[in-house]
Amino acid sequence: MxxxxxxxxxxxxxxxxxxxxxxxxxxxxxxxxxxxxxxxxxxAPPEFLKQLKGFSQKEVTYAPSEGLSEMVDAWKTYYHSHAIPFEKEDIIVTTGGSEAILFALMAVADPGDELIIFEPLYTNYLTFAQETSVKLVPITTYLKNGFHIPNNPEIEKKITSKTKGIIICNPSNPTGTVYKRSELKRIAEIAEKHNLFVISDEVYREFVFKVRSISMMEFSFIREQLVIIDSISKRFNLCGARVGCLASKNKKIVEAALKFAQGRLASPTIEQLSAVPLLKNYRxxxxxxxxxxxxxxxxxxxxxxxxxxxxxxxxxxxxxxxxxxxxxxxxxxxxxxxxxxxxxxxxxxxxxxxxxxxxxxxxxxxxxxxxxxxxxxxxxxxxxxxxxxxxxxx
CATH class of the missing domain: 3.90.1150.10 (Aspartate Aminotransferase, domain 1)
Known part of the structure; x- marks a missing residue:
């Protein structure tokens, strides 16, 4: 069969x-x-292991689909420390950053719709695009240019009536590129001009060697069109804990993500509780x-x-x-x-x-x-x- x-x-x-x-x-x-x-x-951070070992509840119940209140608040505190103005109602806790990517694709695009993405790219985007029947439209970046974003005409010529958004990963997996503020501003301006969503994968935010990593949330004029992907996996070396989040100022995106989250019931309860102290004191x-x-x-x-x-x-x-x-x-x-x-x-x-x-x-x-x-x-x-x-x- x-x-x-x-x-x-x-x-x-x-x-x-x-x-x-x-x-x-x-x-x-x-x-x-x-x-x-x-x-x-x-x-793993000692604080995480201490919380894990200290878990004493007799029942391991489902967490709320949007995430434990303590975890959502921890993400809010973390974002505020970066001057990123997300509030608790803007955040959905996910089972790792991967689920946040899946929810984002499902929220912004229907089967057959297109999302522009820069290649080389994080390979799971290909998998999730296949699962959601969304078409990824690649724009190639090159080693000789440090894999930085090409000029606007190269991007805009890929935009069609089916284009719903642009995906970026900054700092980049797999290239290690950190996009300049001017590059990200161009992406924001293109998104505003063509009424596109921007899915911004920022899970490596702290991992920079010279320049500061710029969040797309710094461009206030596209906040309603923006979806942020985040995770504790690489930030705290907790890849197996499977705790991430999707964050957006767009209420419809958050409502959609919550419905998707309800379908999978909950993210892991014990890992959420154990990760709370880390986000509140990540530095x-x-x-x-x-x-x-x-x-x-x-x-x-x-x-x-x-x-x-x-x-x-x-x-x-x-x-x-x-x-x-x-x-x-x-x-x-x-x-x-x-x-x-x-x-x-x-x-x-x-x-x-x-x-x-x-x-x-x-x-x-x-x-x-x-x-x-x-x-x-x-x-x-x-x-x-x-x-x-x-x-x-x-």
């Missing part, structure tokens, strides 16, 4: 598609350095984490820049970079790394970047590198890459 066409058309994640090859390598005794996925290796944790990511970024670059033929742009935020390798097919190379290559019993796993593009044949020579291991291991991983490229080209 065949499965649905939707199931057939949903793309496999480029982040996880080589996992079977990595598993086989480990079964052979090969140590695999995982730089393919944004799963940080930092310990205590994120400051040291960002500094560590800075060191890790520098560790990667210190070796990467010595590899002949490798091209990359210095990441400005998040904890990723896209690198172009001097090869024909990065996915084939990444599979070869896991299945046929090792150096002193070790190899490394990357995410082939072609899966971060929607336009065919783009990114075929590129990989995404995640700075999710300590600096020593990252340097070793880059050294393995250097040795592997020399061997691969023989």
């Amino acid at each position: 065949p499965v649905s066409q939707r199931a057939k058309n949903t793309p496999a994640s480029p982040i996880r598609k080589l996992t079977p090859s990595a598993k086989k390598a480990k079964e052979k005794g090969v140590r695999v350095y995982h730089l393919n996925i944004g799963q940080p290796d930092f310990p 205590k944790y994120t400051k040291s984490v960002v500094e560590e990511y800075r060191k890790r970024k520098n560790a990667v670059i210190s070796v990467l820049k010595t590899i002949p033929g490798v091209k990359f742009y210095l990441p400005e935020g998040a904890f990723y970079l896209i690198a172009e390798l001097p090869i024909r097919d990065a996915e084939y190379f990444c599979r070869w790394l896991l299945e046929e290559f090792q150096d002193q019993g070790e190899t490394v796993m990357f995410a082939p970047a072609q899966g971060f593009y929607q336009t065919p044949q783009l990114g075929i020579k590129e990989i995404r590198i995640a700075f999710v291991l300590e600096s020593k291991k990252l340097k070793r991983s880059m050294e393995i890459l250097k040795i592997a490229l020399e061997e691969y080209k023989k």
